[in-house]
Amino acid sequence: QVQLQQSGAExxxxxxxxxxxxxxxxxxxxxxxxxxxxxxxxxxxxxIGYIYPGNGGTYYSEKFKGKAxxxxxxxxxxxxxxxxxxxxxxxxxxxxxxxNFAYWGQGTLVTVSx
Amino acid sequence: EIVLTQSPTTMAASPGEKVTITxxxxxxxxxxxxxxxxxxxxxxxWIYDTSKLASGVPDRFSGSGSGTSYSLTISSMExxxxxxxxxxQRSSYPWTFGGGTKLELK
Numbered sequence: 001q002v003q004l005q006q007s008g009a010e011x012x013x014x015x016x017x018x019x020x021x022x023x024x025x026x027x028x029x030x031x032x033x034x035x036x037x038x039x040x041x042x043x044x045x046x047x048i049g050y051i052y053p054g055n056g057g058t059y060y061s062e063k064f065k066g067k068a069x070x071x072x073x074x075x076x077x078x079x080x081x082x083x084x085x086x087x088x089x090x091x092x093x094x095x096x097x098x099x100n101f102a103y104w105g106q107g108t109l110v111t112v113s114x
Numbered sequence: 115e116i117v118l119t120q121s122p123t124t125m126a127a128s129p130g131e132k133v134t135i136t137x138x139x140x141x142x143x144x145x146x147x148x149x150x151x152x153x154x155x156x157x158x159x160w161i162y163d164t165s166k167l168a169s170g171v172p173d174r175f176s177g178s179g180s181g182t183s184y185s186l187t188i189s190s191m192e193x194x195x196x197x198x199x200x201x202x203q204r205s206s207y208p209w210t211f212g213g214g215t216k217l218e219l220k
Contacts, residue, residue, distance in 0.1 A: 037157075044212070044214045045149075045202075045211040047210065061207070061208035061209075101147070101157075104157060106156055107156055
């Protein structure tokens with residue numbers, strides 16, 4: 001069965017970076033887009049962008065250009081999102097999801113605090 | 115950017131009551147997609163391509179609409195339907211979600 005297993009919670013200081021992972025199983029990793037979504041606690045959903053692991057192609061919502069960087073390791077079927085120059089506004093849950101948002105990871109909580 | 119406005123923001127319904135949640139887009143979109151999210155869990159795909167139910171979704175749910183106005187309807191509210199529902203458009207970049215409708219059981 002399709003599963004997306006995300007990495008554990010992160011506590012980071014302002015100005016630093018965190019790299020979140022999303023390990024896929026149960027399907028051919030290179031054949032499906034991986035999307036990333038942000039959700040601040042108690043708030044709505046915000047689309048960050050996507051990566052196509054088959055060729056590494058990416059698309060970023062304008063708001064997250066320079067903030068998020070997507071990569072994918074096909075040998076381990078894992079997608080990554082690097083969040084840089086962290087501020088308290090980056091504190092949120094981050095979800096990965098497969099093409100068409102049909103399957104979602106459990107989310108990773110990032111807390112940015114000094 | 116297409117802004118999606120959901121209404122109501124919150125609502126409570128009694129068991130058996132009909133529920134309608136509306137999602138209005140600032141510009142015309144081709145399809146609307148809906149997700150259900152319960153507290154502490156990931157969103158689940160619920161309705162896609164405006165009116166198609168995702169796998170496992172009870173048939174008391176339905177979706178409709180076109181252009182700038184879309185809706186999700188529950189024909190008869192059940193306790194398990196209490197959740198937050200989000201609409202999503204993928205017709206235009208950036209993809210955008212509505213602000214969510216929190217549906218509670220009365």
